[in-house]
Amino acid sequence: MEMINININGKVFSVDAESTILEAATANGIHIPTLCTIKGIDSRASCRICVVEVKGERVFQPACATKVRKGMEVDTDTLAIRKSRKTTLELLLSRHAVDCHHCLRIGNSRCDDLDPAFCEMCFFCECVKDGCCELQALAREYKVDVLPYPHENIDQKVDKSTGSIIRNSNKCVKCRRCVDVCNDIQTVHNLSIINRGSNTKIVPEMDKNMKDSPCVQCGRCVDVCPTGALFVEEHTDEVLFYTHNYGIETAALVSSNTLKKLAELFRMETPVMEAELVVAGLRKIGVDYVYTDEVVNQLSAKDGEKALLKALETEKETVIITDSYAAEKFVKQNFAKLAPKLVTYDSPQRIFSKYMKQNFAGDQNHNTSDFRLIAVTEGGENAADAYENKSVDFVIPARELYSIFIRTGVNPKKRQPLKPDSIVVSPKELPATVFFAPVEWSMEKDIKQTEFVLSGNRIKAAIATNLGQVGVLLEEVQNGNSPYRVIRINA
Numbered sequence: 001m002e003m004i005n006i007n008i009n010g011k012v013f014s015v016d017a018e019s020t021i022l023e024a025a026t027a028n029g030i031h032i033p034t035l036c037t038i039k040g041i042d043s044r045a046s047c048r049i050c051v052v053e054v055k056g057e058r059v060f061q062p063a064c065a066t067k068v069r070k071g072m073e074v075d076t077d078t079l080a081i082r083k084s085r086k087t088t089l090e091l092l093l094s095r096h097a098v099d100c101h102h103c104l105r106i107g108n109s110r111c112d113d114l115d116p117a118f119c120e121m122c123f124f125c126e127c128v129k130d131g132c133c134e135l136q137a138l139a140r141e142y143k144v145d146v147l148p149y150p151h152e153n154i155d156q157k158v159d160k161s162t163g164s165i166i167r168n169s170n171k172c173v174k175c176r177r178c179v180d181v182c183n184d185i186q187t188v189h190n191l192s193i194i195n196r197g198s199n200t201k202i203v204p205e206m207d208k209n210m211k212d213s214p215c216v217q218c219g220r221c222v223d224v225c226p227t228g229a230l231f232v233e234e235h236t237d238e239v240l241f242y243t244h245n246y247g248i249e250t251a252a253l254v255s256s257n258t259l260k261k262l263a264e265l266f267r268m269e270t271p272v273m274e275a276e277l278v279v280a281g282l283r284k285i286g287v288d289y290v291y292t293d294e295v296v297n298q299l300s301a302k303d304g305e306k307a308l309l310k311a312l313e314t315e316k317e318t319v320i321i322t323d324s325y326a327a328e329k330f331v332k333q334n335f336a337k338l339a340p341k342l343v344t345y346d347s348p349q350r351i352f353s354k355y356m357k358q359n360f361a362g363d364q365n366h367n368t369s370d371f372r373l374i375a376v377t378e379g380g381e382n383a384a385d386a387y388e389n390k391s392v393d394f395v396i397p398a399r400e401l402y403s404i405f406i407r408t409g410v411n412p413k414k415r416q417p418l419k420p421d422s423i424v425v426s427p428k429e430l431p432a433t434v435f436f437a438p439v440e441w442s443m444e445k446d447i448k449q450t451e452f453v454l455s456g457n458r459i460k461a462a463i464a465t466n467l468g469q470v471g472v473l474l475e476e477v478q479n480g481n482s483p484y485r486v487i488r489i490n491a
């Protein structure tokens, strides 16, 4: 890697010659605020929040899209820059339904009050992202305590057509993150940007609602949206109703994929929240049985293993296997000829649902045959699966669980850790091959290749960690030149 010297805020740093100003500053501990850019995708510099002064340039430059040059002199935090960022934020907020900052809207408070600790006591903010919204955090950082411009374009209909992934265009800041993820990473090409100026809109294909569009409900656009414009439908009221209802029992599955986000939201110093603290918090709000996901992950892997062994007996070509709701939809939509060959097995959420339905309702130890299942998990596809296939009654992402805890005054950080309930299975069921272990979604183009042994046979395989990778692997299968015996696909 070639290194060059540049000057940032009066100090010389040696930086990667290929980096942007943003990357160079971040690598050296200098904060530059951003909104539209996300790591892993080339920035389109659409928000102008990250502007900096570069000596010799007439206008401010976007740090996320400007490459460093030898000897470059950059200022990241002058008064003029702060003023420019603040004006940009005020303009963005003029086209944003400000359902948070209730204390600002009634005009009797200042942005200082929007310390997270203050927000935790306030029940008036209506936005699902309140407390974890990047726009709100920037408004706080730049002290946007009045909204000087008239509000425009905040009366668009909220798209709730899928019942799980909700699109509220009134909160969209047109950062394009969702468009880039849907097009460049997931290759679904559902979202695009239309019109210009203040009429600019992000829309699903042909401006349809999400349900009628080619959306496969992977939920990745939700994961990258910085505001409350895209989110997973909330179930706080129902969850609290059932947890407080003595005639109905509730059981929750806590997925380990939520623990990092919970630690972040509760501003913990550890990288993840201990699962036992989440168990304690859920019990406190009235959930009767709380499970963690180690055993259901293993049971799901075992189900995958059995399905694969069966498929290998008859399928002479590449076996395509998945437990992903969205990946299955993607194959049906884009590779119709391969769809009949697709082998599916139960995801951890579905395994949990089956286990509870078989072992819970008829069990004498339980007071009732009526129960509700809650999955605490990230991933819009789990919410879509719950809505479409009723695998569980409610899917609660970490963000919503945080808000439930805040609203009920339960702070899991301050509770005594509690052991989760046990899912009892025969030792014969476990363990399963690591090939079916949970995988994290990634923005990578490189596909993970692997080899594993199943029933004495060594198998050459690939694991796709996003839908773009799925597309590449299935093209090869379709063209008859796949080098793999097995492909596991994820969305």
Ligand code: SF4
Binding pocket: 165, 181, 182, 186, 188, 189, 190, 191, 214, 215, 216, 217, 218, 219, 220, 221, 222, 380
């Ligand atoms: S859920 Fe997935 S497919 Fe649907 S719009 Fe978002 S990124 Fe695209």
Ligand code: SF4
Binding pocket: 171, 172, 173, 174, 175, 176, 177, 178, 179, 202, 221, 224, 225, 226, 227, 229, 230
């Ligand atoms: S919906 Fe969210 S991610 Fe997409 S452009 Fe709007 S604010 Fe950005």
Ligand code: FES
Binding pocket: 033, 034, 035, 036, 037, 043, 044, 045, 046, 047, 048, 049, 050, 051, 062, 063, 064, 065
């Ligand atoms: S973060 Fe650089 S222009 Fe948006």
